[in-house]
Amino acid sequence: MKFLVACYGTRGDVEPCATVGRELMHRGHEVHMAVPPNLVGFVESAGLNATALGPDPREMLDAHWAFYRTCFRTPWRIREVSRLSREAWEPKARAWEELSRTLTSLAKGVDLLFTGLVFEEVAGNVAEYYDIPLATLHYFPIRPNGELLSFLPARFRRSTMLAHERMIWRGAKEVVNAQRRALGLPEAVLPYTRQITERGSLEIQAYEEACFPGLAEEWADLDGQRPFVGALTMNQPTDTDQEVASWIGAGRPPIFFGFGSVPVESAADTLAMITAACTQLGERALICAAGIDASRVAHPDDVKVVGATSYAAAFPACRAVVHHGGAGTTALALRAGIPQLILSTDLDQTLWGVRIKRLKVGSKRRFSTTTSGSLLADLRAVLDPRCVSRAREMAAQMTDPTESISAAADLVEKFARLDSVC
Numbered sequence: 204m205k206f207l208v209a210c211y212g213t214r215g216d217v218e219p220c221a222t223v224g225r226e227l228m229h230r231g232h233e234v235h236m237a238v239p240p241n242l243v244g245f246v247e248s249a250g251l252n253a254t255a256l257g258p259d260p261r262e263m264l265d266a267h268w269a270f271y272r273t274c275f276r277t278p279w280r281i282r283e284v285s286r287l288s289r290e291a292w293e294p295k296a297r298a299w300e301e302l303s304r305t306l307t308s309l310a311k312g313v314d315l316l317f318t319g320l321v322f323e324e325v326a327g328n329v330a331e332y333y334d335i336p337l338a339t340l341h342y343f344p345i346r347p348n349g350e351l352l353s354f355l356p357a358r359f360r361r362s363t364m365l366a367h368e369r370m371i372w373r374g375a376k377e378v379v380n381a382q383r384r385a386l387g388l389p390e391a392v393l394p395y396t397r398q399i400t401e402r403g404s405l406e407i408q409a410y411e412e413a414c415f416p417g418l419a420e421e422w423a424d425l426d427g428q429r430p431f432v433g434a435l436t437m438n439q440p441t442d443t444d445q446e447v448a449s450w451i452g453a454g455r456p457p458i459f460f461g462f463g464s465v466p467v468e469s470a471a472d473t474l475a476m477i478t479a480a481c482t483q484l485g486e487r488a489l490i491c492a493a494g495i496d497a498s499r500v501a502h503p504d505d506v507k508v509v510g511a512t513s514y515a516a517a518f519p520a521c522r523a524v525v526h527h528g529g530a531g532t533t534a535l536a537l538r539a540g541i542p543q544l545i546l547s548t549d550l551d552q553t554l555w556g557v558r559i560k561r562l563k564v565g566s567k568r569r570f571s572t573t574t575s576g577s578l579l580a581d582l583r584a585v586l587d588p589r590c591v592s593r594a595r596e597m598a599a600q601m602t603d604p605t606e607s608i609s610a611a612a613d614l615v616e617k618f619a620r621l622d623s624v625c
Contacts, residue, residue: 243255320345405614407430433607444517447509448517451521458521489509490506
């Protein structure tokens, strides 16, 4: 069969879809990926064919992060928040036509279109145009439910998500229907998320069911439309893995620090804050500086800085993980059975931080409000023996990563075959 795997955003958005794409390819299927231009090389390094999808996401991501930083820091500045909200939406709206044009070209003749969260509505319209099945992948429970917003009273959780869904639809309706008109489809009247569900699309939940007790029961009436498979990570080796393993083995297990693709305002200040906290605690620090230019920042021997390393290889040898709250990193720390501190910069990262604290396997804070003092206090909290013990218990409930990948690929294959039979 032929599969088109289309996903946009950061590596954290692309990697789960690429993981399934690679498994489908290994099973003998024809797989082509469409990803942001800056991630074509990453996908090709995994052995997959790839086409650049849309513009470089940096402008979009910078505007997105600026909006959420202001929302978190000064939500009472309504005019500024509204202005930044418009500025965050504008590059996304501008990219819509280009994304649609590329996907329409690539999807001709495929048996299934598989997409991630970012721009899933664009892919959904293209799948409807060709009358082919659509499978989507979610790395946290984005569809309205009563479990995600656990910090709210239970009676408000689902209604709050429904209100957010309607708000997003009001902003996106014009550009969604412009795409549909260009494709010769009737205009949509329902939020695109509901359109995708009502069309019978497969909505794979790529996170642990155990992280959201009660969610599977809430969605049970969907008759398997939202199956849980566990987190999907590629776990590719890097050139520094052996060097990192040697450094870890030469002393006390370190605390890992990494912030994914999210840039920090000052590499020097960030490294100084980490160094000061770890020195006071008598801990070593392993810092993955993928989003930090730390080449000119001095640090002691108890602090090792690398540009990239395999999280799956490093985490089990560490005492704790401090990170931005990406779904993949969160899952890897849970699987490693070590406590974690999430310093979030975005909404979904903040929600994972809330979840980690609720599960009692770590703590959370916004990165923008983190200081040397707060980092020290938070590290002491996550290194508490009770938190360490709970993290080990939670690891036993996690899905094996190879089983997650196999389950997701099985679902996609079966869904494509069912449609071809019909």
